[in-house]
Amino acid sequence: MGIETGVAWRELRAHFEQVVELQLTQMFAGDPQRAVDFSLEEQGLFLDYSKNRITRESIDLLTNLAVEAKLPAAIKDLFAGKKINITEGRAALHTALRAPKSAYIELDGVDVIPQVHAVLEQMETFSETVRSGQWLGFSGKPIRNVINIGIGGSDLGPSMAYEALRAYSQRNLNIQFVSNVDASDFAEAVQGLNADETLFIVCSKTFTTDETLTNARTARSWLLDQLIDKKAIAKHFVAVSTNTEAVQAFGIDAQNMFGFWDWVGGRYSLCSSVGLAVMVSIGGTNFRAMLSGFHAMDEHFRTAPLAQNMPVLMALLGVWYNNFFVAETHAIFPYDKYLGRFPAYLQQVDMESNGKSVDKSGLEVVVQSGPIIWGQVGTNGQHSFYQLLHQGTKLVPVDFIGFAQSHNPIADHHDKLMANFFAQTQALAFGKSSQALADEGVDEALIPHRTFSGNRPTNTLMAEKLTPFVLGQLTALYEHKIFTQGVIWDVFSFDQWGVELGKNLAVEIFQQLESSGTGKANFDASTTQLLNRYRGMRKTS
Ligand code: F6P
DSSP states (O other): OOGGGSHHHHHHHHHHHHHTTOOHHHHHHTOTTHHHHTEEEETTEEEEOTTSSOOHHHHHHHHHHHHHTTHHHHHHHHHHTOOOBGGGTBOOOGGGGGSOTTOOOEETTEEOHHHHHHHHHHHHHHHHHHHTTOSBOTTSOBOOEEEEEOOGGGTHHHHHHHHHTGGGSOTTSEEEEEOOSSHHHHHHHHTTOOGGGEEEEEEOSSSOOHHHHHHHHHHHHHHHHHHOOGGGHHHHEEEEESOHHHHHHHTOOGGGEEEOOTTSOGGGOTTTGGGHHHHHHHHHHHHHHHHHHHHHHHHHHHHSOGGGOHHHHHHHHHHIIIIISOOOEEEEEESSGGGTTHHHHHHHHHHHHHOOSBOTTSOBOSSOOOOEEEEOOTTGGGGTTHHHHHHSSSOOOEEEEEESSOSSOOTTHHHHHHHHHHHHHHHHHHOBOHHHHHHTTOOGGGHHHHOBOOOOOEEEEEESSOOHHHHHHHHHHHHHHHHHHHHHHTOOTTOOGGGHHHHHHHHHHHHHHHTTTOSOOOOOHHHHHHHHHHHHHHHHO
16 A cells, blocks of 8 residues: 555645646735745755745645655654665665764664764875875875776765865866776876876775776776886775775775775765765865765754755655656756756666665555656756756756855856846746737737746755855755655665666676677577677677
8 A cells, every 4th residue: 555545645636636727926926925935944055945836735735745654753764774775684874974973873783983983084094195295106206196986876976076066176186087887988087197196096885896897907907007016006096895805806905995884875975985086185174064064954854844844845846746747857957067967966866766666565656756867057958958848848847056156256157147047947937928928019920939838846945155065965955855755655765776687688798799609698689680780890890
């Protein structure tokens, strides 16, 4: 019996029929308090959710749904380190990674906080040595290039945060991220670099991920081609992993390894040693400020009443559109160049977490689960796909994220950027009627083409400036939004079995390709045809 059979869902369905015809234009006109009442501020992070197709009753009914899904108990279990990742038999205790040293969080009878802070201190000592030029490469030169090799959560989190906090970075360090098994990724990253000034961070929770190990082996060969002596590896490779044995088997000294734990999911691992490249770039103090932002949002999520809880509200609004308006996608548009990687980062966190089609008891879900997440920085998207958002037939709820201050206050750029930011949510919500166009004297034949229906929902998130603290708040906000939705849809948000099949098939196909076709593989006709064609073209090229 899923959530859709409960009272709250039934009431929401009936309520939806009343709300679906309402226009945001009327809702604002009839309620001068609307903007204020449908807004929330949490330690400088402001959410205006008034431009959503909701009434006060919608919020009441949606919060009833959260209660019916037993969200408060689920939040307690999350923070208490209960093994809620049932299919992998693990806790999902990423919140412990940003808890202060004074906290006490027990898992299997052990307080995890001392381990968390010991690794943070190890990271800080290492980062400082690299940043200050004291970490010397094999030939005695300081490190100038740091290359993180990892994929998925071992890449998207650190690369997103590195980009987001570039304004805080030490500019004489060239930080790069190699993730793709496509050799061009590695080749371009090391183009023109000297091995004796380059440090690789091999970042992999399992240390078994094929893409990462392939890139790490290529990096080792590239380094040894230049530096010859195998002793150079100790000066140019460090590892971030939970798998000490595999790290040592690769040839990296356990002393140069930064550990974390199986209770940290890959896509929730940015605050662990997976963030090492970020700390090297921005330093320990800024990294800790980011952790404080995460922790502030964790505390808000843990303690705020549901109707004033930012992640919960955003999650419920997402459910409203996903399940009642049947919106297939959810877009995220940061109006800040530095947040360019944020949508890609959130794609993994959201879609790997809630892209599930069976519920916790293994039965097919009856209601739609996670949406397709996508996005792009503003204003670029405006000159690309916003046409569809304004006048297309699809309903796409959007989160707009913007800041009052720029890290680069040059001429009038920032006010122009933010003018667009405000204009877009206004246009999406209120549109432009055919009457208004007629009043302007627009040619009658053109009126249908120039009409904007409006009534297109958005959230606006705004803070003073994109600081490390704010980035932490924002990231934790989405983590907890996604958790809340997983609770409502009753799916396991912390496993990712859906990535396995493709990985296994790739291994089989790779073996077949390497065995020059003599293997006994029995692929489908299409795959066999494609492999034969590939083999033929590979030979002639
Ligand atoms: O294949 C998916 C995945 O397991 C992600 O969940 C994870 O973030 C990524 O691969 C990388 O895994 P690892 O850090 O173990 O190399």
